[in-house]
Amino acid sequence: MDRRTGYSNRRTVATNPVGCPTPTPRSNRMPDHSPLITGVDVVVTNPMQAPLGNFVLVRVTTDQDGLHGWGDATCSGSELAVVTMIEEHIAPALIGQPAGRIEHLWHTIYHLPYYRSGSVHLSAVSGIDMALWDIKGKQAGLPVCELLGGRVRDRMLTYRSVSGSTFDEVLERVHHLQQLDYQVIKVQVAVPELESGYAVPASDAQQAATEEAFARGVPPAETWEPEPYTQLIPRLFEFLRAELGNSVQLIHDVHERVTPSQGLRLACDLAPFNLFYLEDLLRPEHLDTFRLVRSQSPVPLAMGEVFCNPWEGQELWFEHLVDYARHDLAHVGGITAARKIAAVCEARGILTAWHGPGNISPVTHMANAHVSLSVPNFGIQEFDANWDERVEEVFSTVPVYADGHVTVPLSTGLGVDVDIDAARKHPYVRRMRPTVRRSDGTPWAY
Template sequence: MNESMNHSPLITSVDVVVTNPMQAPLGNFVLVRIATDQDGLYGWGDATCSGSELAVAAMIEEHLSPALLGKPAGKIEHIWHTLYHLPYYRSGSVHLSAISGIDMALWDIKGKLANLPVCELLGGPIRDRMLTYRSVSGRTFDDVLERVRELQQVGHRVVKVQAAVPELESGYAVPSTSSQQTATDKAFSLGVPPTETWEPELYTRMLPRLFDFLRNELGDSVELIHDVHERITPSQALRLANDLSPYNLFYLEDLLRPEHLDTFRLVRSQSSIPLAMGEVFCNPWEGQELWLDHLIDYVRHDLAHVGGITAGRKIAATCESRGILTAWHGPGNISPLTHMANAHLSLSVPNFGIQEFDANW
């Protein structure tokens, strides 16, 4: 046996890098580098938590890293539970994002030590490719249609769509006017969130019109997804799910806020539309009644927020026996490290559904 495999290398340092060179939108990453006592052996992880970057860095540097120094880097499960139970008040987004970055870095070390891809250490790849999707948005329905067709031309079979609400000057991440776009760009240049208005009733009336337009133009040549971003009331959610059912969505995402999870039971009992949820959950057990009780079809956790690869394995295993598929969160505001963690986990779990890969590096 290789001598380096006879003992686990010991952790000697934990460093955190907060990138954010120019307050670029969707580009402020929190990266974790863990070094060991074996020369040149280190690992990288992603602890990005948009809006709380410095808090996550402080959590790692001041609270978690002292518990890591001198510990065997290979004891990933033991370390995960140690860090999870370390603070008395635990399980928030800052705490679990910090654990996520550390966990990914430890899996990176384990893969390098074994000279194997991490997916091999997770049981080996079940597939050699993954179904992925990207997102498009537009001020008008025609803008959305054009961008869907552009993705189709390069081989995408599933696309998430979002459009501005015509009656509003601004909407969630989709300015309706050039003046609002200018204001949004200025806010991002200053490193602050843009000011947006929102009217859920207008949005829920517009959305079926968007999907009716797209289906008339595209037929069934592409699968479509929409993300509600938890911005509507329970009664609006039930109506929207029924209104969108005729358009055969791949799934409807984040239909309700975490505070309204009980309403998923009502939606499930009255609508056949596939549902996905999870990116706002902050530990592997939050919201678990959704998959334990078959109230959703896809889990959407973010591996940079929920506890890393170790947490993702727990979630996937719990969902497998219930027929719930994975669809890990993969937007542009997580680093390439989490996208790679998503890929390794997606390749190795039997209940993989689809992988978001919405980045433009």
């Protein structure tokens, strides 16, 4: 890949490398009228030239003139590894295959590396999967949600996030979003004793250190202590409920930054404050603690953002240990994986709340919407992008916010196209995620 342009040097993989299975001739195949895959292109673009702003876009082309599909394989912090995974290890197995056999191809490329799963591999699978659904919708002349059973609803409840250095700053920003008719808001606050935290304003010293690290091309270093945070957050919610009453529903994201015992205590301490849900309370390595949390706290729980295949964390759904499935469609296996996760959750009354931040591209946001529109057990759809006009120069469509809900224009496929020339004007930017450590130097979760 050429980092200067953000575009693959191998724009079309159109040969059958030695060792790859030769596609079955059309005459020996059941007629399915499916176009054959002729190329897989990868484009990396950062329209806003921002940290965590690189998008890894996948275009699958076919032997039918003009018929192609777009997918999103973005994996912040591992973007170039995903590019290599697609170009070197996945694309050769797709050339000559029927694009319409989505389930077949999903399992083919899932099992292809043998040492499978993980964020890089499944982000690559996710991007290919979205592109194949986009092709199928375009070929059928239908939006993808119609292929998934049709719309169950016309719009999707959504939320935005606010943060501040003080409780009063958080309250002021909640009031601002209420004026824009948001009914659900995620709230975060900085810990006074710390220079930084998750999704909160950093100190001037931390910002300067971060910029210096970016200039050197290395990860910024941040210091975190979970105990003062665990003590602070219940006080934030006590303050907000005293000021707001129940006029708005509130979410908080722990982002896995506490120990299991601290997470249990925090869930119990937040019980009086009527949260919409408490997000990512525990790390994937500590899923067993959800049983203790469920037995001792009534707070609704959401989990799944960092899961990297549809089977990861399945005990949470089977035992109804959480209330919302928070998977990221760009990392968990795309639309194919999401619809299965939603079906498993539906049988247990668990609702969907797909991950929708600004560091995944509009292609994933459109995929989120098509699944969210078509599943009966929809809960909420995050759309928290803060994009500007530079993103709209690259992508033909983005979701639309109005009255506490998000909608998407419905056309064939996913309904979004990419201007490749515009994308190439905004190349890859090396802005690494921070390394987080305790004050004693112990590495900690981001």
